[in-house]
Amino acid sequence: MGRLGEPAVVLLSGGLDSTTTLAVAAESGYVCYALTFDYGQRHRHELTSARAVAASCGVRRHEVVEIDLRAIGGSALTGDLPLPKGRDVEQIGAGIPATYVPARNTIFLSFALAWAEVLGSSDIFIGVNAVDYSGYPDCRPEYIEAFANMAGLATRAAVEGGTSITIHTPLIALTKAEIVELGSKLGVDYSLTSTCYDPDAEGRACGECDACRLRLRGFAEAGLVDPVPYRRGRPEP
Amino acid sequence: MGRLGEPAVVLLSGGLDSTTTLAVAAESGYVCYALTFDYGQRHRHELTSARAVAASCGVRRHEVVEIDLRAIGGSALTGDLPLPKGRDVEQIGAGIPATYVPARNTIFLSFALAWAEVLGSSDIFIGVNAVDYSGYPDCRPEYIEAFANMAGLATRAAVEGGTSITIHTPLIALTKAEIVELGSKLGVDYSLTSTCYDPDAEGRACGECDACRLRLRGFAEAGLVDPVPYRRGRPEP
Numbered sequence: 001m002g003r004l005g006e007p008a009v010v011l012l013s014g015g016l017d018s019t020t021t022l023a024v025a026a027e028s029g030y031v032c033y034a035l036t037f038d039y040g041q042r043h044r045h046e047l048t049s050a051r052a053v054a055a056s057c058g059v060r061r062h063e064v065v066e067i068d069l070r071a072i073g074g075s076a077l078t079g080d081l082p083l084p085k086g087r088d089v090e091q092i093g094a095g096i097p098a099t100y101v102p103a104r105n106t107i108f109l110s111f112a113l114a115w116a117e118v119l120g121s122s123d124i125f126i127g128v129n130a131v132d133y134s135g136y137p138d139c140r141p142e143y144i145e146a147f148a149n150m151a152g153l154a155t156r157a158a159v160e161g162g163t164s165i166t167i168h169t170p171l172i173a174l175t176k177a178e179i180v181e182l183g184s185k186l187g188v189d190y191s192l193t194s195t196c197y198d199p200d201a202e203g204r205a206c207g208e209c210d211a212c213r214l215r216l217r218g219f220a221e222a223g224l225v226d227p228v229p230y231r232r233g234r235p236e237p
Numbered sequence: 238m239g240r241l242g243e244p245a246v247v248l249l250s251g252g253l254d255s256t257t258t259l260a261v262a263a264e265s266g267y268v269c270y271a272l273t274f275d276y277g278q279r280h281r282h283e284l285t286s287a288r289a290v291a292a293s294c295g296v297r298r299h300e301v302v303e304i305d306l307r308a309i310g311g312s313a314l315t316g317d318l319p320l321p322k323g324r325d326v327e328q329i330g331a332g333i334p335a336t337y338v339p340a341r342n343t344i345f346l347s348f349a350l351a352w353a354e355v356l357g358s359s360d361i362f363i364g365v366n367a368v369d370y371s372g373y374p375d376c377r378p379e380y381i382e383a384f385a386n387m388a389g390l391a392t393r394a395a396v397e398g399g400t401s402i403t404i405h406t407p408l409i410a411l412t413k414a415e416i417v418e419l420g421s422k423l424g425v426d427y428s429l430t431s432t433c434y435d436p437d438a439e440g441r442a443c444g445e446c447d448a449c450r451l452r453l454r455g456f457a458e459a460g461l462v463d464p465v466p467y468r469r470g471r472p473e474p
Contacts, residue, residue, distance in 0.1 A: 063308050063309075065304070065305060065308050065309075066303070066304070066305055067302070067303070067304045068302060068303060069351070071300050071302050072300075072302075072348065072351045072352050072355055073355055074351075074354065074355035095397075096393055096396065096397065100393070101351075102350075102351040102352075102354040102355050102392065102393070103347055103348075103350045103351035103354055103391055103392060104351070105391070106347040106350055106351070106387070106388075106391050107344070107347040107348060107351060109347075110340055110343040110344040110346075110347040111309065111340075111344060113339075113340045113343060114306070114309045114311075114338075114339040114340035114341070114343070114344060115309050115339075117311065117339040117340055118309055118310055118311035118339050135396060137390065137391055137392055137393060137395040137396045138391050138392075140390070140396075142390055143387070143390040143391055143395070146383075146386050146387035146389075146390050146391075147387050147391075149383050149386070149387070150343070150380070150383035150384050150386070150387045151343075152383075153374065153377070153379055153380040153383050154340055154342070154343050154374055154375050154380055154383075154384075155339065155340060155374055155375075156333055156337070156339070156374060158374040158380070159333065159372060159374045159377075160332075160333065
């Protein structure tokens with residue numbers, strides 16, 4: 001349980017996982033500060049979703065920080081590689097996909113750490129998940145633990161005394177279906193979220209990228225209907 | 238010794254320490270990729286210096302990444318707090334000064350890690366120093382070690398196999414005088430560098446901020462003359 005009224009920084013992309021994570025943090029009693037990145041992602045529509053989610057969850061403040069990861073490159077999400085489409089969910093889990101963005105979680109968590117230090121917060125929430133994307137190096141529990149260890153040595157509190165940083169990963173061991181069930185129980189409005197890596201100009205999902213495939217299967221397994229619009233109608237999961 | 242022709246990412250602010258670090262990396266045989274941040278620092282003149290230094294050292298590529306740390310705040314260097322002036326060098330070393338930028342080295346090293354991964358490099362250089370600024374949490378050897386440990390779990394190499402990341406800190410145990418001596422021996426042109434936190438429009442140093450005070454004392458102790466212009470003439474160290 002969160003300490004009632006304590007500030008927490010929550011990484012919010014506007015997708016299903018981070019939105020559920022925000023709901024968990026708020027439900028636990030934290031005053032939430034949502035942090036979103038405009039990093040040159042091809043699916044910039046998620047920024048609109050992040051703003052809608054932050055407003056609907058009543059966060060204390062929502063910062064959208066601009067960082068240009070296209071200068072670094074190396075990912076399909078920043079336009080360097082072709083975007084995988086039409087893969088089976090089983091194929092998605094095997095190996096690191098082209099949508100992996102080098103060191104993205106490390107960069108995002110570093111900014112969260114900076115903001116937490118300024119806010120006097122010792123709690124950071126991130127919606128990483130080790131089940132569906134077990135191949136992502138920076139979604140694994142051992143990585144999160146090493147980041148928290150480093151964070152405990154990185155800030156003013158490390159030399160002046162004070163509470164060290166906890167990295168909360170409430171979704172890390174859940175399947176996508178369990179995440180959807182948890183969020184639904186907490187009253188998350190999933191119609192505000194955006195998961196697709198390749199939405200059209202109106203923000204309608206493609207239904208074929210890895211992120212859509214995993215999302216669709218999660219809703220199906222949870223026995224729920226995904227409320228976001230798909231541009232060719234909702235596909236079979 | 239570096240492996241001849243291997244790529245290394247070098248964090249370069251355009252100041253005395255990072256410029257010397259770049260010279261050490263180049264001398265060791267690495268092909269250097271310099272990484273600089275336009276982060277909303279009040280002393281933006283250092284970006285001009287970074288470009289001049291990168292060009293004079295023959296780096297393979299120089300990236301200046303824009304990230305707005307003013308959104309995070311909490312530092313005199315991003316305009317949130319008054320800039321300390323006229324302090325003795327002994328005062329500077331006591332406690333964490335207002336010029337500390339929350340989690341800055343963690344953010345910079347995270348971007349360096351991302352770029353290293355894309356370049357296939359396993360070597361990052363950073364000019365941290367634990368002598369003059371012993372109060373900075375993210376300049377201490379134990380912090381660097383924890384970052385390297387986290388980095389070893391953060392990237393593609395951690396799950397697919399490959400060399401893990403080394404964070405090189407060639408200046409960490411040197412005094413400012415020893416750094417100036419080392420750089421001079423390596424042929425560093427310190428007239429290109431910029432250290433001052435409060436330069437005037439022409440880039441001339443103030444001579445009174447903590448960074449100027451430490452720099453001036455370093456040159457004096459090394460028996461060398463600081464070649465950069467000071468706007469009221471070169472002060473006594």
